Amino acid sequence: MVRANGAVSLRELARVVQTSEVTVRRDVRALEAEGLLDRRHGGAVLPGGFTRESGFPQKSHLATAEKTAIADLAAGLVSEGEAVVVGAGTTTQELARRLARVPGLTVVTNSLLVAQALAHANRVEVVMTGGTLRGSNYALVGSGAEQSLHGLRVSRAFLSGSGLTAERGLSTSNMLSASVDRALVQAAGEVVVLADHTKLGTDTMFQTVPTDVITRLVTDEPPPHDDRAETELQALADRGVQVAVAGSATSASAGRGRQDVPMPTPRRAAAQGGSPPPTHLRPTAAPGPRVADLAPRRR
Numbered sequence: 001m002v003r004a005n006g007a008v009s010l011r012e013l014a015r016v017v018q019t020s021e022v023t024v025r026r027d028v029r030a031l032e033a034e035g036l037l038d039r040r041h042g043g044a045v046l047p048g049g050f051t052r053e054s055g056f057p058q059k060s061h062l063a064t065a066e067k068t069a070i071a072d073l074a075a076g077l078v079s080e081g082e083a084v085v086v087g088a089g090t091t092t093q094e095l096a097r098r099l100a101r102v103p104g105l106t107v108v109t110n111s112l113l114v115a116q117a118l119a120h121a122n123r124v125e126v127v128m129t130g131g132t133l134r135g136s137n138y139a140l141v142g143s144g145a146e147q148s149l150h151g152l153r154v155s156r157a158f159l160s161g162s163g164l165t166a167e168r169g170l171s172t173s174n175m176l177s178a179s180v181d182r183a184l185v186q187a188a189g190e191v192v193v194l195a196d197h198t199k200l201g202t203d204t205m206f207q208t209v210p211t212d213v214i215t216r217l218v219t220d221e222p223p224p225h226d227d228r229a230e231t232e233l234q235a236l237a238d239r240g241v242q243v244a245v246a247g248s249a250t251s252a253s254a255g256r257g258r259q260d261v262p263m264p265t266p267r268r269a270a271a272q273g274g275s276p277p278p279t280h281l282r283p284t285a286a287p288g289p290r291v292a293d294l295a296p297r298r299r
Contacts, residue, residue, distance in 0.1 A: 009043040009066075009198040010223060021223055043198040066196040066220040069246035071095040074158060074194055074218045080104050082155050085184045086114050088139035088177065089160030091194045093117055100124060108154060108187070110145050110180055112138040134176065141176035146183040157188035159209065163202030164195045164217070166235035170209040178206035190215040197222040200232045211239045221247040 013024045028044050071094035078084060081104035086092050088111035096114040099105060100121035109115055110129040118126045131145030159181055161170040170193050172178045185191055191214050200219070217236060222229035237243050 067091045067094050069220050070194050070218050073246040085154050085157045087159040088137050091160045110140040141180050145180045149183045149187050152187040154188050156190040157184050158192050160194045162204040164199050165203050169211040171204040171207050173204045175206050178208045181208040192216045194218050196220050197229050200229050214241050216242040218244045
């Protein structure tokens with residue numbers, strides 16, 4: 001599975017082989033010792049340090065439950081009548097499906113998948129960049145895409161990527177994709193990164209968003225005893241990133257020593273006819289300020 005997809009989560013491995021994550025984690029350690037793969041937070045990748053990029057068919061089957069939970073939570077940040085940019089990726093595609101229910105929304109995107117998810121949405125305007133089609137992820141890239149974003153200004157950008165670290169920020173394996181993502185960031189007042197736990201601590205070739213430019217991270221609950229993922233999340237929080245963790249009511253109430261803080265969900269929840277998904281924000285290390293109290297940066 002790792003050879004086919006480039007990366008895989010422990011949860012997915014446990015589901016496929018029908019065993020526990022504890023057993024899978026032990027087997028992954030043994031395979032790493034033989035040089036057959038590299039462990040990452042909550043998963044495994046091909047050996048060699050920097051992971052290669054998987055195509056859309058492979059990505060669409062990875063961490064599907066986690067991506068759904070992240071998209072549910074991220075959609076709560078968007079209000080009626082707002083203008084946002086949404087980058088390419090399978091997680092942002094899930095987000096777009098939920099944004100289809102937000103009336104008066106304007107979405108700027110370079111992703112054919114995002115545009116398709118919004119194509120029949122009532123009272124949602126979709127603005128696509130120009131550019132050259134990159135077939136592996138159905139995204140428009142190149143100078144045409146970047147030039148079409150010049151002079152654009154929206155409230156926030158929603159981006160995904162191949163890896164996220166506190167030291168280097170969001171990164172991707174493709175130079176053209178990274179360049180367009182940087183142009184999307186320049187058009188937004190705030191930057192929201194959508195990344196499941198398998199991407200935490202993973203570094204890839206091209207930096208797209210430095211850590212100090214990321215306003216908020218929306219992620220899922222790491223597996224139990226995944227201390228490295230917890231450490232990475234805390235490091236991001238210490239750098240000023242607001243960390244919102246999507247999870248079930250059980251995981252929210254039983255979080256390991258975290259304080260539950262409601263995530264802002266203005267008007268969107270009412271527009272969608274439902275209540276926002278349970279969530280909590282991780283506080284920074286004492287005695288510093290709570291992550292929820294950190295105001296979004298002005299750039």
